[in-house]
Amino acid sequence: MVLDTMQRLTAYLRNRPVELKHIKDSGEKKIVAHFVGDYLPVEIIHAAGAVPLGLVHGGDPEAVEAAHRAILRYLCPFSRAQFGYWVLGEQSYYSLFDLLVAPITCQHLRRAADLYNVHTDVPIFRLGVPQPYDGEQGAQYFSEGLEFLKQRVEELTGNKVTEAKLRESIALYARMRDLLRQISELRKSPRPPITTTEFIKLNHAAHIADPNFMVELLDTLYQELRDKEGPERTGPRILITGPNIALGDYKVLDLIEECGGTVVVEDIAEGVIFYWENVATDGDPMAALVDRYIRRRPVNCSFMRPTMDQHFDFIIKLADDFSVDGIVWYQLRMCETWSIESFFLADRMKARDASLPMLKLDSEYDVADRGPLRTRIETFIETLEGRTLACSKV
Amino acid sequence: MFEGVEAYRELLTTCDFSPEEIDNELPRLKKAFDKAGLTVEDVKRCRERMITYFEADTLRGARMALGLHIRAFVDMVMAGEEHDVRIYGHLPLMAGHCVLGAAELARPDAYIGLPDLICHMVLGAFFNKLDPLLEASEAWCLPAGLAHCGCSQAKIGGRLTDVVPPATLHVSAGNYCDEAPKVDEVLAYHFKEPVVWCNRCQDESFDDPPMDDRHLKYFSANIRRTKDAISEAVGAEVTNQMIMQTMMATEEVGKEFKRIQDYRAESDPSPISVVTTDMAAALVGIDMTPRGLSKVAEMMKVLADEVQDRVERGVGVVPKGAPRVMYAYVLPFASPAVGKAFEEAGLNVCVREGYGSMPIWSRREEIAKLDPCDIVAGIFLHNPTLVKPRWRADVVVLGYNKAKLDGIVMLPHYSCRVFGTDFPMMRDMVRKELGDIPITVLETDVFDPRYYTAEQARTRIESFSEMVRAAKASAA
Ligand code: SF4
Numbered sequence: 030m031v032l033d034t035m036q037r038l039t040a041y042l043r044n045r046p047v048e049l050k051h052i053k054d055s056g057e058k059k060i061v062a063h064f065v066g067d068y069l070p071v072e073i074i075h076a077a078g079a080v081p082l083g084l085v086h087g088g089d090p091e092a093v094e095a096a097h098r099a100i101l102r103y104l105c106p107f108s109r110a111q112f113g114y115w116v117l118g119e120q121s122y123y124s125l126f127d128l129l130v131a132p133i134t135c136q137h138l139r140r141a142a143d144l145y146n147v148h149t150d151v152p153i154f155r156l157g158v159p160q161p162y163d164g165e166q167g168a169q170y171f172s173e174g175l176e177f178l179k180q181r182v183e184e185l186t187g188n189k190v191t192e193a194k195l196r197e198s199i200a201l202y203a204r205m206r207d208l209l210r211q212i213s214e215l216r217k218s219p220r221p222p223i224t225t226t227e228f229i230k231l232n233h234a235a236h237i238a239d240p241n242f243m244v245e246l247l248d249t250l251y252q253e254l255r256d257k258e259g260p261e262r263t264g265p266r267i268l269i270t271g272p273n274i275a276l277g278d279y280k281v282l283d284l285i286e287e288c289g290g291t292v293v294v295e296d297i298a299e300g301v302i303f304y305w306e307n308v309a310t311d312g313d314p315m316a317a318l319v320d321r322y323i324r325r326r327p328v329n330c331s332f333m334r335p336t337m338d339q340h341f342d343f344i345i346k347l348a349d350d351f352s353v354d355g356i357v358w359y360q361l362r363m364c365e366t367w368s369i370e371s372f373f374l375a376d377r378m379k380a381r382d383a384s385l386p387m388l389k390l391d392s393e394y395d396v397a398d399r400g401p402l403r404t405r406i407e408t409f410i411e412t413l414e415g416r417t418l419a420c421s422k423v
Numbered sequence: 424m425f426e427g428v429e430a431y432r433e434l435l436t437t438c439d440f441s442p443e444e445i446d447n448e449l450p451r452l453k454k455a456f457d458k459a460g461l462t463v464e465d466v467k468r469c470r471e472r473m474i475t476y477f478e479a480d481t482l483r484g485a486r487m488a489l490g491l492h493i494r495a496f497v498d499m500v501m502a503g504e505e506h507d508v509r510i511y512g513h514l515p516l517m518a519g520h521c522v523l524g525a526a527e528l529a530r531p532d533a534y535i536g537l538p539d540l541i542c543h544m545v546l547g548a549f550f551n552k553l554d555p556l557l558e559a560s561e562a563w564c565l566p567a568g569l570a571h572c573g574c575s576q577a578k579i580g581g582r583l584t585d586v587v588p589p590a591t592l593h594v595s596a597g598n599y600c601d602e603a604p605k606v607d608e609v610l611a612y613h614f615k616e617p618v619v620w621c622n623r624c625q626d627e628s629f630d631d632p633p634m635d636d637r638h639l640k641y642f643s644a645n646i647r648r649t650k651d652a653i654s655e656a657v658g659a660e661v662t663n664q665m666i667m668q669t670m671m672a673t674e675e676v677g678k679e680f681k682r683i684q685d686y687r688a689e690s691d692p693s694p695i696s697v698v699t700t701d702m703a704a705a706l707v708g709i710d711m712t713p714r715g716l717s718k719v720a721e722m723m724k725v726l727a728d729e730v731q732d733r734v735e736r737g738v739g740v741v742p743k744g745a746p747r748v749m750y751a752y753v754l755p756f757a758s759p760a761v762g763k764a765f766e767e768a769g770l771n772v773c774v775r776e777g778y779g780s781m782p783i784w785s786r787r788e789e790i791a792k793l794d795p796c797d798i799v800a801g802i803f804l805h806n807p808t809l810v811k812p813r814w815r816a817d818v819v820v821l822g823y824n825k826a827k828l829d830g831i832v833m834l835p836h837y838s839c840r841v842f843g844t845d846f847p848m849m850r851d852m853v854r855k856e857l858g859d860i861p862i863t864v865l866e867t868d869v870f871d872p873r874y875y876t877a878e879q880a881r882t883r884i885e886s887f888s889e890m891v892r893a894a895k896a897s898a899a
């Protein structure tokens with residue numbers, strides 16, 4: 030059954046580019062792509078009758094390489110790939126959109142947006158993302174930005190974003206997040222009925238698929254999984270944290286599983302960060318969006334400041350809730366802010382009496398990474414296994 | 424007296440200290456140099472570098488500028504012992520200098536400074552001894568190989584090695600890159616030193632005019648908050664009037680500096696080395712207090728007069744008729760030899776990116792009606808170099824045409840996602856406007872001398888020089 034539902038999703042996603050191409054060519058709807066990272070309320074795009082499309086692909090060294098014609102190498106591979114896919118012209122999602130919304134989060138994605146400006150005719154909308162430190166004034170700025178975004182998508186689609194439509198979209202996405210969280214929490218079980226790779230793929234799909242389809246699929250899946258137990262697993266339980274794990278960047282997840290570990294939860298933008306907190310479905314809808322996306326985030330990404338206290342405490346809590354034995358910190362090379370934060374997590378855990386072994390990895394999406402990554406992951410899992418064994422003897 | 428005292432005296436003489444000043448300052452200076460691990464041999468080498476790269480043997484203005492740098496370094500190292508309140512700005516402090524500098528008027532006994540730049544100039548450019556700071560931070564939270572910028576590494580290294588004493592308040596530039604404000608979070612998180620972030624959202628449209636009211640308001644509100652945090656830290660209000668007074672002091676420096684820039688842009692042969700000019704200009708960022716700025720203005724006037732004298736005598740640092748090129752945006756502080764290599768390759772590096780664009784002060788009357796925090800925000804948001812690549816490219820084209828140049832040197836700063844990554848885009852946009860003119864995108868490192876040396880750069884600079892000459896010859 031579960032297999033059927035996942036296969037249904039795979040089949041749907043295989044056909045999604047064709048479907049979107051048809052939507053675009055027929056003029057039925059506009060396609061509004063956006064850089065992911067959970068700072069953009071896609072509900073507004075959906076309420077305008079456009080198709081929101083999260084650009085979630087990555088992990089492909091060729092896309093990174095293709096961007097080098099136009100940019101230097103010290104952007105992270107994910108952001109380079111966001112432009113590289115357009116250059117390559119081989120990934121249909123990257124040539125289908127009528128508008129690209131770029132939340133100005135880190136400098137890397139800001140540069141990716143600039144590259145589209147310089148080298149393509151794609152219209153770009155930049156959404157200012159204030160720092161958490163900026164408090165209410167920042168929230169106000171964000172709120173104004175959302176009004177501009179609303180106007181922009183209204184102009185693009187010719188549809189008004191009415192309060193009623195926005196409420197509907199908020200409710201739809203809220204349902205999707207609730208379902209993702211419910212499925213996610215099933216992994217607290219000693220025998221998780223779904224692997225984290227599968228679960229992250231659901232999150233990726235949520236950025237690409239029609240949200241109605243997604244809600245129906247997640248609902249079915251949840252019903253199927255809720256009383257099910259997965260295979261018995263004896264290896265250590267791992268929390269993976271990092272800026273993102275893109276669609277196609279499954280190398281580290283696969284290696285952890287191959288080496289005997291079980292990833293039970295992910296602290297990434299296309300995971301926990303997306304579904305952990307929800308948008309309130311009552312009250313003023315625009316205010317509710319500002320509230321969820323700025324004030325009440327589960328955690329702020331590390332390009333924000335200050336974030337370390339909040340981020341580390343969130344990781345520690347998550348590790349506790351999911352009975353984690355070790356942490357894999359998986360960052361992308363050249364992502365300076367994650368690199369800085371990584372140094373301080375171990376101390377924080379010590380201070381909170383929650384010391385867990387941690388392995389820090391980084392990737393350039395290079396095929397040559399695989400060997401060295403495997404060696405390091407193997408050693409880490411062995412260390413954890415030794416530790417788990419020792420604990421169980423006590 | 425101490426061993427090697429003569430070398431110290433010679434250095435200070437080269438830095439235009441009078442004999443009385445040398446007697447007075449020597450004990451402090453020795454203590455500060457010792458703290459920073461600078462030896463007699465370093466002192467001797469430093470003096471040689473001042474002569475080799477910064478025209479210390481021929482220009483008194485250059486010597487005065489070098490002296491101001493050295494004084495700033497000693498003041499910074501000794502600030503822990505000499506001042507109860509220490510407020511640090513940090514690179515890239517592209518806005519709010521005047522707010523920071525004005526703190527001196529509110530609390531004259533406070534130390535106000537920009538340790539990052541001081542370390543880069545003195546330990547980096549003059550002593551070539553920045554490595555211990557860089558290595559200290561690499562061994563800690565900013566490892567090598569992950570493109571952490573040397574600027575941030577020196578900041579953390581300065582604190583780890585105690586070359587830079589603890590701060591009462593750090594003013595962090597949250598208006599530009601991600602690296603610097605994140606590293607400043609480390610100062611708060613680990614060193615427990617308060618930080619105020621002066622943020623802006625960089626969501627200006629790529630093509631439309633540089634700013635609108637909304638961007639200005641948001642940024643100026645951040646500057647106001649910065650001002651309040653500084654007031655609190657110094658225990659006295661930094662008033663609008665103090666900020667205006669500091670701005671005026673900056674303007675005095677700007678006037679003299681503009682004379683030098685104009686001579687450089689308009690004279691043949693070029694009367695002063697680009698390396699000397701940049702070294703003198705860096706002082707505006709180093710001592711932004713009214714007291715400090717008045718000394719910088721005095722130095723700048725002496726230097727401008729000397730440059731004028733050279734122009735009148737037809738004296739130059741490169742041969743007459745040398746091809747004229749623009750550089751964008753910063754030559755490596757850490758390796759002054761890179762700047763020199765352009766001149767040694769026979770190029771007249773006569774204008775910097777931004778040349779020919781409208782200075783904000785030409786709108787002075789309109790601006791005078793504004794709140795000073797709005798003005799500071801406006802100055803920043805009106806600076807093409809700091810805001811967006813499209814506008815930067817436009818300004819480069821403007822400067823290229825206005826100064827009738829022969830080529831453009833773009834110097835991406837390795838590891839800087841802001842200053843580094845603009846350039847390939849700018850090159851493409853400039854080429855669209857100007858056609859196939861000689862442009863080189865030469866990656867260097869502004870702050871870290873270990874990765875890009877002048878020797879590595881020299882081959883590319885020489886090829887570029889040949890390309891410019893060939894283009895010039897065929898145009899003729
Ligand atoms: S990985 Fe880091 S640098 Fe790259 S897009 Fe994410 S936050 Fe930005």
Ligand code: SF4
Pocket residue numbers: 514515572573574575599600601602603836838839840841842
């Ligand atoms: S060099 Fe670049 S990244 Fe480093 S502090 Fe300066 S602007 Fe930021």
